[in-house]
Amino acid sequence: MPHQYKTTPSADIYGPGTFMDSSFTPAPQDTARIFEYIAKNTLGFTQNKELWDTVQFEGSSLPIIPGPFKAPLIAAALHAMCGVVAHEIVEDRDGTLTRTQQVTVNTDHAGIWLGTIFAASVEGKDISELVRSRQLSALFQQNFDRDCMATPIKQRSTAIYKTKTPGVWYQLHGSLNPIPVLQSMGINPDYPARTLDEAYDYISRHVEQWNADELEMHNVKNGFCGSICFTPQGWLDTLMGKRLADHPLVGYSRQSHAIPTPPSPFPNIAGDSRPLAGIKVIELVRIIAGPIIGNTLAAFGADVIRVNCSRLTDLGVSSEFPAYSCLNFFLLTINLQALQLTLNTGKRTIDIDLDKDEDKSRLRELIEGADVFVQGFRPDAIARKGFSVNDLLEMAGNRGKGIVYVEENCYGPDGPYHERPGWQQIGDAASGSSYVMGRSLGFKDGTSVLPPLPISDMTTGLVGALGAIMALRDRARLGGSYRVTSSLVKADAIALEPEIGLYSPEIAEKSNQLFQWGPINSSQFVIEILLVVMDGWKRIFPQYFESGPESLMTSFQDGPWGHMDTLKPVVQLSNSTMTPRWLTPSVPHCYHPRNIQWL
Template sequence: MSLLSSLPAANSYRTTGEGTLPSAFAVSELATASFAAVGQELARYMAAANLSPTAPEVTVDHRLASLWYHYSFKPDGWEMPSLWDAIAGDYRASDGWIRLHTNLPHHRAAALKVLGTQADREAVSQALRSWAIADLESAVVAEGGVAAAMRSRAEWLDHPQGRAVSRDPLISWQNPRRITLRDRPAATAERPLAGLRVLDLTRVLAGPVSTRTLAGFGADVLRIDPPGWDEPGVIPDISLGKRCAYLDLKSTEGLTHLQDLLSQADVFIHGYRPDALEALGLSKAKRDELAPNRVEVTLDAYGWQGPWATRRGFDSLVQMSAGIAHAGMEWANAEKPTPLPVQALDHATGYLMAAAVLSALAEAASGNSIMHAHLSLARTAELLAILGKTDTGQDAITANQSDYSEKTEQSGWGLGHRLKSALTIGQTVMRWDLPAPQLGTSEPTWP
C-alpha cells in the first residue's frame, strides 16, 4: 500500500509565488508542502478513479498557501468577531509563563475557579503570580479546563508526553480493511469529489480546515454541532462550502439521527479524544456495523499514546507545551512567549487530514485495503521542528487586494471576498459551491 506517511518531496510538485511568514520555524514551507500533499493525493485518486488518464501535475502557489494559513475571508465593510476571549492569553507565574485558553465558557469557568478570581484580566494576572506553572497547569486541567506551561524544546523532548509523541508516525494508519466505494456519477475531473458525503464532527480548527478542503473539490460536507454551539471568531473562515446543522447527541433521538447520517456517509472525520466516541455509544464495532465502507480520519491535540493522550488542547497550547513558543522567544530576542505567526499546527494538520482521506480513497479505488488515519497537533509540531527553512531573507507575506477573488461571497454574516485558490491539480482548482454559513442553519440531512 502507498498510504500517505510524510510530506511530498519538494521536487515532486511545482511551486509559484514567493515570500515568507517570519518565524523561527519553516512555517511557509510547511504551508506549501501541506497543500502539495493534498494535491498529490487528489491527483493519485483521480487517476485511480479514472477521472484522469494519469495523475495530473500539482502546482502550489507558495504565497497563497501561506495566506490560507491565516484568515481566508476578508469582510467587506464589517469586522470579523474577535478570535480570543478577553481572559485568554499568556501570563507570568512565579517560575515561568503559562497560557490560559478560555474561549469556551466552561474552560473559562474552570480557570477562574482554580484561581479564585473574577473574570478580570488584571485580577487573573495577580492571582497567577503565586502559582508555579506546572502546578497551575495540572490544577486547571483537573478542573476540566485547558492550560499549558511554556516548556523549552529540550524540556518537552524529555517529558513523558514529548517522548511518546516523538515515537508516533506523522499519520498513524490503523485497522486495515477493504471497502467498496459508492458510485458517484457526478464526479468529474473538474469536481472529482462531487457527491462524496463527508460527515464532519470537528471543531476549532484543524478538522474544519480538512473538511473545507474536501468541499473545495466538490464534496458534500455536513457539519454537526450541539444546539447553540458557536465559534464566532473562526466560523466565517472555516464553514465555507459546508452545510451546518445542530443535533443533540446526548438525546436518544439525536444520537439515532447521527447514526443514520453515518450509515450514509462516505467519509467520517472527527476530533473526539480517545474513548469519547465510545462514551456516545459509537464504538469502532458500532461504526463498522453502521458504515462498513467509510473512510475515517481523526485527530487529537497531544497524541494517541502517553499520559496526555486524553488531554484537551488547542494549537496555541501545544505551541507552549512543545517548545515552539519558547524557541520563538529566543529567536525574536523577546521577553515573553513568541508563538508562530499563524496557527500553523492546526492548518497543517487539517490539510494532512484531507490528504489522508484522499490517500485512502485512492487506495480503495485501486482495490487495496485502507486504514483509519490518526493525527495530532503535537506530532505536527515535531514535523515543523525538523523542517528545513529555505525562505530566509525573502519579503514577509501580507495579503493585498490582488490575493482575493473578485467574486463577492454572501456569507452568513455579510459580504466579503475569499482568497484565491493556492492549489491546482492539472485543470482542477479549489472552489466552493456554497458560501460560509452560520452554524445550525441547515437541516441534519444529506442532499
Template sequence: MQDALAGVWRTLTGDSPPEATLTGDESVLPGPFRVPAAAAASVAAATLAAAELLRVRGIEPGTVAVDARHAAAAFGSERLLRVDGRPGPSPWGSIAGDFRAADGWVKLHCNYPRHEAAVCWALGVPAVREAVAKAVAGKRAAEVESAVVSAGGAAALMRSRAEWLAHPQGRAVADLPLVALDRIGDAPQRTLFDSERPLGGVRVLELTHVLAGPVAGRVLAAHGANVLHVGAAHLPRIPVLTMDTGQGKRSAFVALDTEGGRAKLRKLIARADVLVQSFRPGALARLGFGTQELAQLRPGLVVADLSAYGWTGPWARRRGFDSLVQMSSGIAEENAADAPAPLPVQALDHATGWLTAAAVMTALHRTVTEGGTWRARLSLAGTGAWLDRLGRKPGTPSEVDFADLLEDVDSDFGRMTRVRMAGELPGAPPQWEHATHQPGSDPAVWSPVSAGTGAAGVSAAHPG
C-alpha cells in the same frame, strides 16, 4: 519545500510524490520555523491526493502547482477574512493569553465560557484580566497549568524544546508518525460516483470544532465532497472561525446527549463515506461510536481522528489547541524574549487540517483499489514535531501583500472576502459551490448529489 513534500508523501503512500511544481520562497512569513515550507507541502499533498482520485476516474489531472505565498495566505485565512469590509470579531476571550508566573510563562486558553469559568475557579478570581494576572504571578507555572487542567480548562506552561523532548508526552509524540493510516476492517472495493471532480458524490460527515478539523472539511468540500458539519445548538462557537472554515459545507445541529440525536447520527454515518472528528480521544466511543462500532455500522468508511497531543502517552486525552501545543512543545520558547514567541500563523491547526484532507483522500483511493475500512490519525503535537524536524530558515521579517489571492462572495453573513482555494489542479480546479451557511441552518440529512458532480446514479458506496 520539495523536501517537506517528499517526506509527507512517503508517510502517506510509501512512495515518492508525483510531479508537482512548488514556486515562491520561504520569506513570505517571518520567523525561524519553516512554516511556508510546511504550508506549501501540506497544500501540495492534499492536491496530489485529489489528483490521484482523478486518475482513478480516468481523468488526467495535469501538473499540480502550489505557490508558497498562496499557501501562506491559506494558513492565515481567518485573519484575512472580511465581512462587509470588516474583519471578523476576535477569537480571543477577554482573559485569554500569556501570563507571567513566578518562574516562567503560562498560556490560558479562555475562548469558551466553560474554559474561562475553569480558570476563574482554579485561581479563585473573577473574570478580570488584572485579577488573573495577579493570581498567576504568585504561583509557579506548573501549579497554574495543573490547577486549570484539573478544573476542566485548557492551559499550558512554556517549556523549552529540550524539556518537551524529555517530557513523557513529548517522548510519546516523538514515536508517532505524522499520519497514521491503518486498515481497521474489511469491506469490498468502493465504486465511485461518475463525476468530473475528485470527490464528486463522496459524503463527508464532519464532527469537529475550532480549526484543524474544519479546515480539513473545507479542503474536501473544495474538491467536490458533500460535506455536512454537525454541531450542537447549545455549544459556543467562535464566529470568525465558523465563517472562515464553513466554505462549501452544509451545517446542522444534532443533540448527541440524547438517544434520538445519537440515532440520527447513526443514520448519517451509515450512509457516509468519510467521518472527520476531533472529539477528545475516547469521547466519541463513550457515546457508542468507537472504532469497531463505526467499522461495523458502515463498512468501507474512512475515519479521520484528530487530537491535540496524540493518541498515546499521559496527555492523550488532554484538551489542547494550537497555541497551547506551541507553548508545551518548545515552539513559543525558542525565540522568546520579553514574552512567548508564537508562530506567525496558526500553522499547527492549518497544516493538520490540510494533511487530514490528504490522508482522507489517500484512504479513499485505497478503498477503491483495495477495499477495506480505514482510519487516519493525526495530532497538532505530531504536526509540531514535523515542523521542528524541517529545520530553520532566516527569520527576517517580510511585508507580503495577499490582496490578489482574495475573492468576494455573498454569504449568509454578508458580503464575504475570503482567501481563494489554494493548490492548482488543472484537471478539476478546486472550488466551493457556496459560501458558509449559518450554523444549524440545514437539515441533518444527506442532500442529493448535485448535477454539478456529473453523477450517473447511486453506487454501492451509498446504501439505502
C-alpha cells in the same frame, strides 16, 4: 532544489533542541525540499519520484510571517501532497495519467491560507475592518457567546504568564468557560479591570505565585486546559513527547480488525470532475482544525455536512451552560464568528443534540451513507455517545462498505496526555513553538509568545484531510475501513525538526523590514496577532486581495451574508475542471433542516 541542505544547532539563539539554516534558500525551492522530506516519511504516499516531479512551487523568496518558522512552506508541501493523491484518484477513476498532470502551489498563498479566517470580505468590507469597527457581530442574528469573553479579565484568561519557576512561562487557557479556571486559582473573575493590560497584570500577579509543575498538576487534576511553555528539547524529553515522536505527521492505517468490506471505487459524477466528487463526509467538529478537514475535502469535491451539537456537556465542555436550540457553543469571540464566514464554505450545516435518542438516530442515518466521518472531540467522550471508531467500523461492516474515520486532537493518538483537552495555544506551548517565538523576539529569560497565526490548527486540519484523501484512495483500491489521526502538537513540532530548519535571525529581520510587523507579546490572543500579520500582508501583497490576474480570492454573490470574497483553495491542478473549488458559499452553523439528504 539545493543538493546539500544543512542546519546547525541553534541553542544559543532559539533555545535547546533547535536547529537553524546554515544558508538561506528561497521559499519555493526550500518548499520543494520540504515536500520531498515529508513525502519520503509519509507511509502510503507514493515514492514514485516521477510523480513528485509533477509538483511546482512558486511565490516570493523571503518568509512572509513573523519569526523563524517555515509553517507556510510546510503547508504548501502538504497541499501539494493532496494534489498528487488527487491525481492518483482521478487516474484510478477515469485513466488520466498522474504523470501527465501538474500540481501548482503558490507558497505565498499557502502562508495566507494559514490566516484564512481573516482573508475574506463581506459586501466589500474585509474581516479585519469589520472586527476593528465592531461591525462583525451585527452579521449574526443570534448571540451564542454567553458573554464568555465579555470582560478584559475573561479575555486574558487565555494568555502566557511567568511562573515562580525561574525561566519557565505557562500557557493558561480559559477554554469555553474561564470563570472556574480563574476561581480555582484564586483569581476574581469579576475583577473590574478596565483594559486588557490591566487584566493581564492582575492575573500575572496570581500566576507568579505558582511554580510551573504546580500549575500543570492543578490543571490536570481539574480537567482544565493549560501547558508549560517547554523548550523544544524539554518537550522531547517528556514521556508524552517521546510517545508522540514515534508517530508520523500524517497517520492513517487500515483497520485490519474490522469486518472485511470490498473496494469502493470512486463514482463518476456528471458535470463534476473534481477528484472527490460523490464522496460524502460527516463533520462533528469544533473550532478550526476539524472544520479545515471538511473544508479541504469539500474543495476537492466532497459533499460535506457539518453537525453542530446542541448539548456538549459530555464532550468536554463545561456543564454550566444550558442547551439551546441550534446552540453553537463555540461562537465565543469575533474570531470564531469569522470562522463561520470562511470554514463553512462548500458545506451544509445542521444541528444535532447528542443527548436525544432521536437526534442520535438521525446522525446514524447520515453516517449510513457517509464515506468519511470527521470528529474533533476527546475519544472517551465521543465513545460514550456511541460514535467511537469501533462503533463506526461495525456500522461500516454491517452495511458492506468501508468508512474513513478521521480524528484530530492535541497530543496525539496515545500516551499519557491522549485524553487531555487542548487548543492551538496548548500545542504551541507544549511543542516549544511559543518558547522559540519568544527567543526570536529577543527574550532570553524564558518569555514565551504565541507564534503568528493559528498554525497548529490549520496544519492539523490539512494533515487530517491529506490522510483522509489517501485512505479514500486505498479504500477504492483495496477495500476496508481506515483510521486517520492528526495532532496539534505534532503539527507544531515538525517545524522544529532539524530536517526542516528555522530561519536565521538575519532572514527573519529581512522579513520584518519588508512587512513592518507590529508589536507581538505574551499577553496577546491569536486574533490580535493575526491582525498584525494581515496588516503586513495587505501592505505588501495588495494584488492577492484585489480583483485582477494575481488575485487569490473567489467570489460568491448569493450567500446568506450577501456578496462574499474568500480565499481560493491553495492547490491548483493543471486540468481546470478537476482543480479544487467550492461550489457554494459559506453558511451559518445550523443553517439547514435536519432532514436534509445526501446530494
